[in-house]
Amino acid sequence: MRSHPGAGRPWYIVGLLCLIAALSYLDRYIVALLADPIIAEMGIGATEIGLLIGLGFGLLYALSGVPVAYLIDRGTRVRIVGIGVIVWSLSTLASGFAPNFELLLLTRAGVAIGEAVLVPATVSIVADLFPPERRALPVGLFMAVSTLMASGAFLIGAYAFDLATGLSHIADLSPWRWTLVLVGIPGLVLGPLWLATVREPARIEEPGQADQTTVAVAFAYLRRHWRFYLPFYLSFGVSALASYSFIAWTATMLTRSYGRSIAEAGEIFGVVGVIAAAIAATAWPAVSAWAVRGKRPALAVLALAIGLGLGNAAVAAFPLAGSVGAAAGIIAVATFGYGAGGGLAVLIIQHIAPPRMRAKITSLYVLVGNLVGLTCGPALSAWLSESLFEGPDALRQSLSLVALVAAPLTVGLILWALAAHRRVEQAG
Numbered sequence: 363m364r365s366h367p368g369a370g371r372p373w374y375i376v377g378l379l380c381l382i383a384a385l386s387y388l389d390r391y392i393v394a395l396l397a398d399p400i401i402a403e404m405g406i407g408a409t410e411i412g413l414l415i416g417l418g419f420g421l422l423y424a425l426s427g428v429p430v431a432y433l434i435d436r437g438t439r440v441r442i443v444g445i446g447v448i449v450w451s452l453s454t455l456a457s458g459f460a461p462n463f464e465l466l467l468l469t470r471a472g473v474a475i476g477e478a479v480l481v482p483a484t485v486s487i488v489a490d491l492f493p494p495e496r497r498a499l500p501v502g503l504f505m506a507v508s509t510l511m512a513s514g515a516f517l518i519g520a521y522a523f524d525l526a527t528g529l530s531h532i533a534d535l536s537p538w539r540w541t542l543v544l545v546g547i548p549g550l551v552l553g554p555l556w557l558a559t560v561r562e563p564a565r566i567e568e569p570g571q572a573d574q575t576t577v578a579v580a581f582a583y584l585r586r587h588w589r590f591y592l593p594f595y596l597s598f599g600v601s602a603l604a605s606y607s608f609i610a611w612t613a614t615m616l617t618r619s620y621g622r623s624i625a626e627a628g629e630i631f632g633v634v635g636v637i638a639a640a641i642a643a644t645a646w647p648a649v650s651a652w653a654v655r656g657k658r659p660a661l662a663v664l665a666l667a668i669g670l671g672l673g674n675a676a677v678a679a680f681p682l683a684g685s686v687g688a689a690a691g692i693i694a695v696a697t698f699g700y701g702a703g704g705g706l707a708v709l710i711i712q713h714i715a716p717p718r719m720r721a722k723i724t725s726l727y728v729l730v731g732n733l734v735g736l737t738c739g740p741a742l743s744a745w746l747s748e749s750l751f752e753g754p755d756a757l758r759q760s761l762s763l764v765a766l767v768a769a770p771l772t773v774g775l776i777l778w779a780l781a782a783h784r785r786v787e788q789a790g
Contacts, residue, residue: 372491375560376500379484380507382447382552386477387511388518388545389454390419393470394610394740395519395628396538398617403536404463408614408757412744414463415610418470420736424729426478431725439483444557446483450476451549458535458542482725485712489720490563497712499647505708506643509701512609513635513693519545520628580722589782591723594663594710595730597775598703601670602735603742604765605700608677610740612693615757620686630690638694642669642701650709660783662710667776669702674772677765680758703731714787739764 393400397411434442453472460466488500519541526540535543584591616627646669653661676696683689708724715723746760 372500375491375563376488376503378552378556378560379443379480379487380504382443382549382556383480383484383504383507384511384514385447385549385552386450386480387508388515389450389473389549390477391512391515391609392454392519392522392542392545393457395516395523395613395624396541397611397614398624399536399538400466403538404466406463408744408748409741410463412610412741414467414470416606416737416740418467419474420606420732420738421474422471423474423478424732424737426475430478431482431722434479434483434486435719435722438562439487440560440562441557442479443483444553446476446479447549447553447556448476450474451546451553453546454549455543455546458539458546481708481728482720482722485708485720485724487563489712490565499651501709501712502643502647502650502705505647505704506639506701508704509639509643509697510636512700513632513639513697515632516613516628517632517636520625520632523628524625580719583716583719584723584726587782587786590779590786591726593775593778594707595727597667597670597772597779598707598727598731599734600768600775601674601700601703601772602731603739604674604677604735604761604768605703606735606739607743607761607764608673608696608700611743611757611761615680615761616686616689618754618756619758620689622686630686631693634690634693635697638697639701642698643705645698646702646705647709650706650713654713659710659713659787660780662706662713663776663780663783666702666706666710667773667780669699669706670776671699671769671773673697673699673702674765674769675699678762678769680762680765681755683758714783 393411394415397408400414401407401411430442450473453469453476456472457466457469460469484504485501488497488504492500522541522544523537526537526544529535529540530537532540613624613627613631616622616630617624622630646665649665650659650662653659653665673696676692676699680689680692683692707727711723711727712720743757743760743764746763747756750763751759
């Protein structure tokens with residue numbers, strides 16, 4: 363067995379992966395901030411924007427994950443990540459020039475395919491850079507970026523939209539189009555920088571694990587331990603219906619229910635969410651590390667149920683928020699709770715999954731969450747707002763309804779998985 367590399371270079375790689383992740387979430391969520399101007403210019407409805415955010419991105423993102431993970435477990439991960447960054451950045455930039463909804467949907471598909479490489483590749487790379495007892499911090503930092511950028515993307519996007527407004531006279535592009543161009547450019551620098559400065563880490567093989575690269579072996583492992591993995595995966599999918607709806611529509615809800623401008627809504631959601639996400643990014647990995655050190659890793663699974671239950675309960679309470687300040691408080695609680703879905707869940711998988719299956723097991727987790735949550739959540743909440751509710755509060759009521767249904771289902775599924783956790787851990 364090869365030893366893990368020393369400190370220094372591994373942390374440069376982790377830092378660069380965190381920057382790349384931040385950019386990916388900005389490119390992913392920027393369309394949610396720009397929903398109303400896109401609706402106005404293209405003459406479409408909220409349901410179409412929900413499809414753009416969800417189906418146009420989420421379906422391909424989810425379905426691309428498994429074949430990409432297979433390549434990651436067998437191929438050159440650094441090259442795959444670099445190509446992915448360049449592909450999604452070019453697609454984001456091109457979306458600013460899309461003349462109609464159909465071509466905008468196509469460019470979002472390009473963003474999805476490019477971004478599908480990042481999470482499974484990072485889990486695999488970090489496992490080869492750090493020994494098991496030191497993986498919680500780098501993985502926690504990487505997953506913290508997703509928690510931070512779920513809100514931070516709206517804050518950065520608000521500033522980009524302000525800048526784009528001043529550029530709108532150039533090339534006769536509207537501000538939302540210039541915003542997409544601006545957020546697409548950085549990846550065309552970061553992708554080549556990654557390829558030029560990062561070498562492929564040596565894979566750390568553990569005794570008896572050399573045959574674990576095949577999909578057949580991975581699925582045989584999942585079949586043996588379906589009592590844990592089935593409810594564990596489904597819990598993320600159900601909760602993601604509410605959490606992705608929350609991310610996709612809260613900024614627009616602030617403009618409609620509380621009369622805030624696009625930039626103001628982005629700043630409110632961004633500032634409050636980033637603060638709450640920063641707390642979550644510290645707290646949830648700390649819970650995982652404490653549980654593993656105390657040889658009680660099942661407590662991390664229980665904490666996941668508590669976190670996701672809290673996030674869903676907060677969003678369900680949105681109709682009770684009579685002011686933008688109260689809504690900001692709900693945003694803070696929901697962001698903190700939903701942060702467990704990234705920080706804790708991936709660490710749970712990394713702790714129990716066999717080494718050469720980590721990327722595939724993680725990609726399946728992402729697949730279920732995105733196939734159910736990201737693909738359907740934003741479109742479902744938009745459709746409910748247009749079909750069941752009326753007026754400026756329609757989005758707020760639809761977000762609440764989705765979260766109210768998701769909360770007990772999510773907690774119940776995780777508790778089901780908890781009952782089988784010890785067996786799968788011992789088989790690891």
